[in-house]
Amino acid sequence: MVLMWILIIVAVIVIAALSVYAGMLLTRLRSQNNAMRAAEGKRLHYLHESIETIAKAMQQDQCPLSEGCIRIAVLLDNLPEAERAGFPERFPAIHAMYERIKHMPTHDARKDYPKKEIRKLDLEREGYEVEMADSIQTDITAVLVWVRAERAAQAR
Numbered sequence: 001m002v003l004m005w006i007l008i009i010v011a012v013i014v015i016a017a018l019s020v021y022a023g024m025l026l027t028r029l030r031s032q033n034n035a036m037r038a039a040e041g042k043r044l045h046y047l048h049e050s051i052e053t054i055a056k057a058m059q060q061d062q063c064p065l066s067e068g069c070i071r072i073a074v075l076l077d078n079l080p081e082a083e084r085a086g087f088p089e090r091f092p093a094i095h096a097m098y099e100r101i102k103h104m105p106t107h108d109a110r111k112d113y114p115k116k117e118i119r120k121l122d123l124e125r126e127g128y129e130v131e132m133a134d135s136i137q138t139d140i141t142a143v144l145v146w147v148r149a150e151r152a153a154q155a156r
Helices: 002-059 065-077 092-101 107-112 115-155
Strands: none
Touching (some): 002 065, 002 115, 065 115, 092 115
């Protein structure tokens, strides 16, 4: 009889200890989830802010259309909802420009090409900018409307 009471007391102590440990693990998990949500929120804010800044610079002719299209297309692709959002269909001119020029060297990679080849590529890129300027500007306006709505939804 005494042995049975001892076993019951030990079992209650073990269950209580395991319950406390489980509670500590749940608290830690909630904390980690909150930290991950906060980090994702910061990342989304940064991406949306960057897209908006580049789009405004493109509207004000402070950024070449081709460069802005590359940057915006890459930023849109980095958004969590990129695959199901259908950005290439929503902003076709931006993505069309990106597809046309993504093979062209940028930054330090340009140094590896002969100057004649770089001039040829620059003329090609500038021709695309002239050809697509109006449709890109239409997409930029749509991007700004979209990103402002996204930022407002994120603020809620």
